[in-house]
Amino acid sequence: MELPRNSVWELHDSDLAEDGLYRILELMHDVESVVLFPLNQTSRSVRPLALSIDAFIENVKSLKAKKSEFNLPSFLLVAEENIPEEHIVRRDKNYALIEGIAFDRAFVFDYATKKRVPHLADYARAMEIDRKVLARLLTQYWRYGQDKSALLPAFSLSGGLGKERKATGNPLGSPKQPRTVAVERAAKYVISDIDKSKFKKALKKYYLKKTCLTLSKTYKNMLVDSYADEVRIAHSCGRPPSVPTLKQFSYWAKKLFTKEEMVKGRTTENDHLRNKRGLLGSVIQDSYLPGTHFEIDATVADVHIVSELGSQHLLGRPTIYIVIDRASRMIVGMHVSLYHASWRAARQV
Known part of the structure; x- marks a missing residue:
């Protein structure tokens, strides 16, 4: 049976692991094990687990393990050319930190089966980073498909947009400062x-x-x-x-x-x-094709025209007529007239 690397499987009523989604990280035929990463756990540092290949295949045959999908967050679905430069630099830096250990099959198997893995601490010390930071980067890399872009910073998920902050005893924000020493200001009031x-x-x-x-x-x-x-x-x-x-x-x-x-x-x-109230629809919603509706407008130009016989002969300000097609918004006609704005002059467009 084919078990593709990075494929996602859903376990249900299985005696191998808890119910949920799992990603296949590695197939290790030398030790007859498949390494799975749990996708339902939301903690920042999650360890994979190793199961017997034969037992996992038996679960697939008994429909206790079914192939499924895992939706990636939106910040990972951006095209490479649209990613900000500072995000690319941060991604490449994170990838360089885990590149030497994420592809070490012996480490992945030990990390999934043993409680203590000295190799993780030794590698973190050699890379001069904290062991917990390294574990969080590995978790992010495995959760989002073992791809370089999985290490992009999730700044879009930062902060508390739309969430209400609750004060627990102490008021939020900086303390009040009195404008004058003589006037006492009330203490900050916490809204309940x-x-x-x-x-x-x-x-x-x-x-x-x-x-x-x-x-x-x-x-x-x-x-x-x-x-x-x-x-x-x-x-x-x-x-x-x-x-x-x-x-x-x-x-x-x-x-x-x-x-x-x-x-x-x-x-x-x-x-x-x-x-x-807000306006519903648009003026072009009934104009599906060019040539269905036309719009015309007349504007008096802010210039004065004089006669070619002499600049002392003032003819007046011209009126400019513009006709546009409502659907395409293209100009289809224009006319300049010395006659005032009227249908009589508009017929010349």
Whole structure:
């Protein structure tokens, strides 16, 4: 039975390994083993495992192991000419670090079968890199198909785009700095889920109305409704109130409601449909072929024409007519006339 290198197999109800996707790294007939790499584990450092070739083939025959596919991330599907130069330099540097050990069949088998592999630490020491860094590079190389491009930096997966950060005890960001020594500033306020519900309630009550209150006035009304006790106690004690700031309120207003919801809430339905909603379709959607529709426009040129008999004879500003084909957007006709913009002159185009 053919077991191609780098092929992906799905194990189900097998006594050889846990259920999931596995990539074949090596077929070692000298030790009658197949080295598999688990693709379902998401940790940064994952070890392969070695199984008996005969046992794996038996699982294939009993349909406990089926050939499958593994979708590569989008940053690995970019053409070579479209990869930034700094990413190529980083990829080649990472590949040079693992090139001397990733193709060592004895190391791969030991790494899959033994708990301690001194060769990994010795090689990392010789390359002057940390052993854990080397293990992570090997994991990335094996997971994404044992190809040089598998070591491209995954900068597109960095950061927390679209994820909400939660403060655990300490406020996020840099500490507040007072503008003057005489004025004490309140400590940073950490927004909780209760505060978010108060924000949402105030926005629905005051901001998303036809009265069109500003966000600043909505914030002041919210303090009166939900934080009046804290403001009153703080003033009596002579300290700044521990309440959400206007900047925090403005930030969460944009997070809790989309721009479309805000526009809809602050205008009438008739005004929204006529003036505020997004336009559907395009003017060229009904023009499938060139020559179906033509558009014409007339513009008065910002020049003055004089007579060839003498520059003292002023003829006036010309009107330029342009005709375009709606489908191809190409100019199909042009006419310059001293007559004012009208159908009478447009017929000359």
